[in-house]
Amino acid sequence: AKSEGKGTYHFFEAALDEEARRRRQLELDLRSAVREGGFELHFQPLYSMAEQRLKGFEALIRWNHPERGLVSPAEFIPLAEETGLIVQIGEWVIRDACARAAAWPGHLSVAVNISPRQFTSPVLAQTIVQALAASGLPANRLELEITESIFIGNVERTLAMLHSLRGLGVRIALDDFGTGYSSLSYLRSFPFDKLKIDQSFVRDLGRDASAGAIIRAITTLAAALGIETLAEGVELESTMEALQREGCDLIQGYLVSRPVPDGAVPALITRLAGE
Ligand code: C2E
Numbered sequence: 001a002k003s004e005g006k007g008t009y010h011f012f013e014a015a016l017d018e019e020a021r022r023r024r025q026l027e028l029d030l031r032s033a034v035r036e037g038g039f040e041l042h043f044q045p046l047y048s049m050a051e052q053r054l055k056g057f058e059a060l061i062r063w064n065h066p067e068r069g070l071v072s073p074a075e076f077i078p079l080a081e082e083t084g085l086i087v088q089i090g091e092w093v094i095r096d097a098c099a100r101a102a103a104w105p106g107h108l109s110v111a112v113n114i115s116p117r118q119f120t121s122p123v124l125a126q127t128i129v130q131a132l133a134a135s136g137l138p139a140n141r142l143e144l145e146i147t148e149s150i151f152i153g154n155v156e157r158t159l160a161m162l163h164s165l166r167g168l169g170v171r172i173a174l175d176d177f178g179t180g181y182s183s184l185s186y187l188r189s190f191p192f193d194k195l196k197i198d199q200s201f202v203r204d205l206g207r208d209a210s211a212g213a214i215i216r217a218i219t220t221l222a223a224a225l226g227i228e229t230l231a232e233g234v235e236l237e238s239t240m241e242a243l244q245r246e247g248c249d250l251i252q253g254y255l256v257s258r259p260v261p262d263g264a265v266p267a268l269i270t271r272l273a274g275e
């Protein structure tokens with residue numbers, strides 16, 4: 001039994017080694033992707049149910065890995081956060097998103113995800129100002145998606161940062177709304193432009209009565225505060241109908257379209273233009 005235990009120990013040790021090696025390799029690959037421009041943005045429609053037309057797109061990053069093909073952000077954003085590479089990656093995202101959006105019709109906006117570490121970076125505001133200037137995109141066509149986790153830590157500083165970003169004329173959306181611990185208190189402290197209701201509530205709509213009640217409560221509250229609501233992860237027609245009944249303004253999800261590469265954006269704009 002003793003030798004068996006030792007064997008198990010070696011087995012785990014080897015597995016940990018293997019995991020550490022894999023991570024180191026991933027980090028090296030990520031660094032060269034940052035140097036050599038190995039990323040691309042895909043775009044997913046943000047669609048107004050009331051107006052029955054396209055309002056803009058969310059930019060979602062993909063890593064074009066030399067051997068592994070397109071790698072999902074779920075796999076590398078956490079590592080990019082830990083290593084600080086997210087700041088450079090995020091700068092590229094803002095610049096590229098603004099440049100792409102500047103070529104779209106003037107009523108369409110672009111939303112970019114800002115990770116917590118990027119949010120605290122002192123160069124964020126400057127990056128945005130430069131990206132807007134270089135692309136010619138009006139500030140009100142850029143939306144920043146932040147999550148509640150930026151409020152962990154120094155709330156005063158977070159609020160000051162939010163106000164200074166808003167001062168640039170960009171819009172601010174609260175992403176993954178409802179998944180944090182005290183979402184509601186943040187609505188009192190900052191006038192967000194949009195709440196993005198997390199997929200987990202949207203998915204359970206129709207299956208679970210409490211999901212409907214929660215979405216109704218969010219949209220009622222948001223309407224009273226003058227904040228737009230968007231439901232994420234809408235895959236079914238029936239979900240869209242329920243969301244419309246619950247007073248939600250916008251939807252995003254596979255029902256309208258999956259995220260698409262830049263080249264497929266013009267065709268989507270035509271399909272979703274409305275009349
Ligand atoms: P997120 O911001 O909540 O983005 C929505 C995610 O839901 C995207 O996954 C999108 O492809 C997926 N999605 C959209 N519609 C549906 C649907 O109908 N059903 C389902 N099951 N999923 C749907 P993606 O593109 O893999 O991105 C994952 C996360 O990675 C994002 O979650 C965001 O937190 C992060 N991310 C993506 N791009 C960036 C970026 O440029 N910068 C930063 N910091 N984070 C990013």
Ligand code: CA
Nearest residue numbers: 058113145175
């Ligand atoms: Ca997002």
Ligand code: CA
Nearest residue numbers: 175176196232
């Ligand atoms: Ca989200």
Ligand code: CA
Nearest residue numbers: 175176198199
């Ligand atoms: Ca999410």
